[in-house]
Amino acid sequence: MKSKPRIAIIGAGLGGTAGAALLAKAGFDVKLYEQAPAFARIGAGIHLGPNVMKIMRRIGIEDELNRMGSHPDFWYSRHWQTGDELAAIPLGDYALSHYGASYLTVHRGDFHAMMTAALPPGLLAFNKKLTEVKDLGDVVKLHFTDGTTEECDIVIGADGVNSKLRDALLGPELPKYSGYVGHRAVFPTPIDSGPLPYDMCVKWWSDDRHMMVYYVTEKRDEIYYVTGVPEAEWDMTKSWVPSSQEEMREAFDGWHPTVQSLINGTKEISKWPLLERDPLPLWSRGRIVLLGDACHPMKPHMAQGAAMAIEDAAMLVRCFQEVGAENHTLAFKLYEKNRTERASRVQKVSHDNTWLRTNENPDWCFGYDVFNVPLIQP
Ligand code: FAD
Numbered sequence: 001m002k003s004k005p006r007i008a009i010i011g012a013g014l015g016g017t018a019g020a021a022l023l024a025k026a027g028f029d030v031k032l033y034e035q036a037p038a039f040a041r042i043g044a045g046i047h048l049g050p051n052v053m054k055i056m057r058r059i060g061i062e063d064e065l066n067r068m069g070s071h072p073d074f075w076y077s078r079h080w081q082t083g084d085e086l087a088a089i090p091l092g093d094y095a096l097s098h099y100g101a102s103y104l105t106v107h108r109g110d111f112h113a114m115m116t117a118a119l120p121p122g123l124l125a126f127n128k129k130l131t132e133v134k135d136l137g138d139v140v141k142l143h144f145t146d147g148t149t150e151e152c153d154i155v156i157g158a159d160g161v162n163s164k165l166r167d168a169l170l171g172p173e174l175p176k177y178s179g180y181v182g183h184r185a186v187f188p189t190p191i192d193s194g195p196l197p198y199d200m201c202v203k204w205w206s207d208d209r210h211m212m213v214y215y216v217t218e219k220r221d222e223i224y225y226v227t228g229v230p231e232a233e234w235d236m237t238k239s240w241v242p243s244s245q246e247e248m249r250e251a252f253d254g255w256h257p258t259v260q261s262l263i264n265g266t267k268e269i270s271k272w273p274l275l276e277r278d279p280l281p282l283w284s285r286g287r288i289v290l291l292g293d294a295c296h297p298m299k300p301h302m303a304q305g306a307a308m309a310i311e312d313a314a315m316l317v318r319c320f321q322e323v324g325a326e327n328h329t330l331a332f333k334l335y336e337k338n339r340t341e342r343a344s345r346v347q348k349v350s351h352d353n354t355w356l357r358t359n360e361n362p363d364w365c366f367g368y369d370v371f372n373v374p375l376i377q378p
Contacts, residue, residue, distance in 0.1 A: 004029045005325045008142060008152035010130050010165060011035075014046075014108075015292030015309025016158030017115045017124075021059045022317040024120050028325060031152070032119070033144070035129035035159075039116065041109030043186040043268060045216040045224030047201075047303035048106060050099035051368045055314045057101065058371065061114050068114070069104035070215035072201035077357050080206035083196050083256045087359045091201070099367050105201055107186065107216040107224075108306075130159065133168050135286040154328050155288050156316065158309070161275050163294035169285050175275040175297055177234045178351075182272045182300065183227040183243050183251070189220060190265030194258035198223065204259055205357055211252065211259060212303070225262055227251070228301060228353060234273040243269040274299045276351065279344050284332035291316060296343045301353040304346050304365065314370040315339050322375065333378040342368070 007023060009016045012034035023030040048056070048065065056062045077087040091103040116124065132143040133155060142150045157165025161175050189198065201214040213225045229251050248263045275297050283295045292309025312335075319334040346365070349355050356362065 005153035005328070006031070006151070007154045007156065007325065008033060008140070008150065009156045009158050010142070011157070011159035011294070012116070012124055013158060013160055013292070013309070014112060014115070014306040015313050016156070017112065017119065018055060018059065018310040019156060019158060019291065019313030019316065020123055021115060021118050022055070022314055023320075024123060025059065026317055026321060028317075028320065030123065031150070032124045033128035033130065033142070033150075034124065034126050037127050039109070039112060041107065041113075043224075043270060044108040044184050045105055045186060045214060045226070046108040046111060046306055047214075048104040048111065049304070049307060049366045050095055050101035050103060051366055051370070052307045052310055053101035053104065054369055054371065055310055058314070059115065059118050061118050062101070064114060065104060065106065065111070066102055068110060068218060069106035070200060070218055070220060071102055072105060072199075072214060074199070074201070075356050076199045076202040078199075078202055078204050078256070080204050080255050080259070083258065086205065087356055089356050089359065089362060095366065100369075103366070105214040105216060105224075107222065110216075130164050133165060133288065135288055137286070140287045153287065154325060157288060157290040157294045158292055158313070159294055161293045161297040163290065165288055166280070166290055166294050169282065169288060169290070170280065174236055175277050177236065178274045178276050178299055179230055179232065180228050180274040180299065181231045181234070182274055183225070183229065183248060183269055184272060185266045185269040186216060186222055186224045187265055187267045189215070189223045190261055192261055194256070194261040196256070196258045198258070203356070204256065206255075209251065210301075210353070211255075211262075213262060223262070226300070228274065228299070236273075240270050240272045243271040245269070247271075276347070279340070279347070283336045283340070287328060289316065289332050289335065296347050298347040298350040299353065300350065302346055302350045302355040302365070304350065308343050308346055311368070311370050312339055312343070318371060330378075334375065337376050337378040338373075
């Protein structure tokens, strides 16, 4: 191997892009390969907790994000029918002083675009769909659908829930459909909010379904909802399908008038399957290592799925810095040792869908600082 190992990341989603930005900043030789021809601003929002914002600080986009996003004062939980408050978890100024970084809600596409813009020119290659990976022991060969091949010393699989790299390590296996779908819609904030003013960030709960709602801009002119609704079957050949106001009215029949106002204000709605996998027996072998949804896809009910992918990326870079990327076997061991427990805990709580339904202390999640948490040795 050369003195500076060549690191390839497959998948420029939120985890892969964060990893590439951090590796480049730390002086590693990194390339990022993405199957899509370009990125679009799909209708979805995302929470960026203090645990993620500390990583964005390192990437250099914390201030810009703070200017762009909404800073919810509380995470409210409300009763589906009465609107009664079930929980109020302080965020806003409290998050800043208590955790040392903001809690934001933003448009996922805007966030992704900002991280992508932080990459050095030439690092990201679009239209590069990986078809095969061959770990030859001293080098890894990557094959893409456009007929090209690339060589690298380490390959990071950040290629999402249907990861090719996961297949290479463990054999092909579809993720599990959880029996739940998520409807997603971003739209201009409706003027009439019904009997309750819109909270900046709220989750409406019944026993078998929920709707999470928050602004995605600092100006609060765009609002987003994402649901969790039981649906017995999903056609696994489809990653999402269109939905409609009619379908939403049926799914949320009898819910609070403020929820109905949101549904009435919706323009386009998409419906996504919520997919999971059991914890994997390994996250790496040879020169291949996984991160994010490639190794621990989860229901999005803690709003921490992307956060876990980004934290994974940051921890992997920290481990490369700690022991040297040329010692990749040791670096991967250290990485797994320091990530599996936390990722599995978040996966479990997300599966159970209990997070912040009642007043609980979220410090273990929001207070995590990937750069300063003491490293556990393998
Ligand atoms: P992805 O973001 O899926 O990125 C994988 C990338 O790899 C993609 O760009 C893909 O095109 C590329 N790729 C795939 N295969 C190949 C290949 N063969 N060759 C090259 N490139 C390839 N998380 C949160 O933190 N907060 C939320 O509020 C939230 N809400 C959600 C709502 C819903 C309805 C759903 C379904 C998920 C939600 N999540 C949320 C979860 C979050 O979207 C994922 O956990 C996160 O995107 C995982 O990031 P990743 O980088 O691992 O994978």
